[in-house]
Amino acid sequence: MRKRAAGLLVLALITGWGLGWYARDRWEPEPQAARESSRVIPSASSAVLKSADHVAAARPERNDAIRQLLESRAFARAVERYEALQAQADDEAVQRARSQLLEHARQLIAHADYPAAIELLQLYLQVDYRDVESRLLLADAWRGEKDLRAAIAQLYEAKGLAWRPEMLEQLTRRIRALVTDYADGLKQSGDTTGLLELYQDLTQLEPGFAPYFIGLATAQLALDDIDAARQSLLLVAQDPEVGAQARELLERVRVAAFEPRPSETSAPATEVAGIPLQRSGSHFLVDADLGKAQQARLLIDTGASLTMLTPNTLNRRGLAAHATGRTGLFNTANGRVRAPIYRLDTLSVGDWRVSDLDVGVLELGDPGIDGLLGMNFLRHFQFFIDQNEALLRLSIAAEPR
Numbered sequence: 105m106r107k108r109a110a111g112l113l114v115l116a117l118i119t120g121w122g123l124g125w126y127a128r129d130r131w132e133p134e135p136q137a138a139r140e141s142s143r144v145i146p147s148a149s150s151a152v153l154k155s156a157d158h159v160a161a162a163r164p165e166r167n168d169a170i171r172q173l174l175e176s177r178a179f180a181r182a183v184e185r186y187e188a189l190q191a192q193a194d195d196e197a198v199q200r201a202r203s204q205l206l207e208h209a210r211q212l213i214a215h216a217d218y219p220a221a222i223e224l225l226q227l228y229l230q231v232d233y234r235d236v237e238s239r240l241l242l243a244d245a246w247r248g249e250k251d252l253r254a255a256i257a258q259l260y261e262a263k264g265l266a267w268r269p270e271m272l273e274q275l276t277r278r279i280r281a282l283v284t285d286y287a288d289g290l291k292q293s294g295d296t297t298g299l300l301e302l303y304q305d306l307t308q309l310e311p312g313f314a315p316y317f318i319g320l321a322t323a324q325l326a327l328d329d330i331d332a333a334r335q336s337l338l339l340v341a342q343d344p345e346v347g348a349q350a351r352e353l354l355e356r357v358r359v360a361a362f363e364p365r366p367s368e369t370s371a372p373a374t375e376v377a378g379i380p381l382q383r384s385g386s387h388f389l390v391d392a393d394l395g396k397a398q399q400a401r402l403l404i405d406t407g408a409s410l411t412m413l414t415p416n417t418l419n420r421r422g423l424a425a426h427a428t429g430r431t432g433l434f435n436t437a438n439g440r441v442r443a444p445i446y447r448l449d450t451l452s453v454g455d456w457r458v459s460d461l462d463v464g465v466l467e468l469g470d471p472g473i474d475g476l477l478g479m480n481f482l483r484h485f486q487f488f489i490d491q492n493e494a495l496l497r498l499s500i501a502a503e504p505r
Contacts, residue, residue: 170201174208179224187231202232209241218248233435236262236271243278252286253302260309264407287319299323307336308479311406312489314343321353330361335499338376339488378495379454388489390477390496393452396422400474404489404496408478410434411451412464417474424449425463432464441466451481456498458484 173182186201205228212221225242232238243258256279263275283306290299303320310316317340324333334357341350381388381404388404400417410432418425425446433442443466451461458481468475488497 170204174204174224177220179220179227183224183227183231186228190231202235206238206241209238209245213241213245213248216248218245221245222249234265236265239265247282252282252289253305256282256286256306257309296323296326300327307486307488308406308483311487312491314340314346314488317488318346318349318353321350325353325357330357333357335486339486339497339499341376342493343490344492376497376499377454378490378493378497379456381489381494381496383494384472388491388494388496389473390453392477393450394420394448395424395450395452398423401472402475402477403473404482405476405478406482408476409480410445410462410464411476411478411481412466412468413446413475414468414473415465418446418463418465428462434464434466436466453477453481453496454498456485 170182170185173179173185182205186198186205189198189201205224209221209224209228212218212224222242222245225238225245228238229235229242239258239262243255243262246252246255246258259275259279259282263272263279266272266275283302287299287302290296290302300320300323303316303323306313306316307320317336321333321336324330324336334354337350337354337357340346341354343350379390381390382401383389384403389401390404392400392402394400394413394417398420400413402411405412412434413425417423425448428445428447430445431442432445433440443464446463446465448461448463450457450459451463452458461481463475485498485500487499489495490497
């Protein structure tokens, strides 16, 4: 595969942990329904719930109706009632109804009725896609169904929405434990292909976590994909946590492939040039070339399916972009917004280029950035976000994704 990739034939990736917080993994063509989205709605406090109980007493018919619908498993109608309360801007009643819905989901999980819990929570998340607590419950339900991949995906969704440090730490611990359990099960069953697919997903869900690249390379070596393993290891060979292990595996790859040892004057075989990043809080910005000498500063957002540009960036003189006639529904920090989709002739980051790239056009509310670099660009490559050196390390993707 050549170093400069072209085209936009990509596969959709599971929603995941985003480094950005503007438009995460959320766009849909006009005919389709909106997908889930991104920001957190904090759980109701006890004081709010007590207030909600008082309101409920004044409006027993509302709460009884939702309760009866839940007990009769009319989940869609129960969620519709909840959405109607939201439209009335009655915060106490909304919090009370939310508590009823999530408590019913907990009861279903406690009674091992996981399919019903999944149905209810997925319907609820179509209305309150920012609710972290409901995503944690959905992860528990998927785990009960033995679908650990889906459970991991929901935990990453929750992590992308959470903002409190203690919650982020809790989610990270749960993710690490669940990944370990899942990987151990795949190893015990000898499912090397499943292990490969797991780590392919994980390295894109959390491209700044170097140990996932070691897991990916190990699976690639087990499947005799020497070239792919080499690329995975080169990305993290300088990482302080796993670099020594990566270099040891690279030496084993070199010996297995009967490759000569590199001379002292040649470039070290353990280095992959990185593209400088600029830190913005816990996020990273990268300079991109939009063609015809047009530069843009983009926030890397692995949770965004589509690359985004602001209207001012799109309207720059000479920018080679064309309207597609399509729109997308994007879930942003301010709710769902419909925006047009354009096609760029080319977008490059460093020496890495993708041609004919679809981009959403949306005001992002931050004058310091010109857009988001999303997965429809990044998944053309294998990439590692080196947080220690503030570098984006890219290599040729092992296979189309």
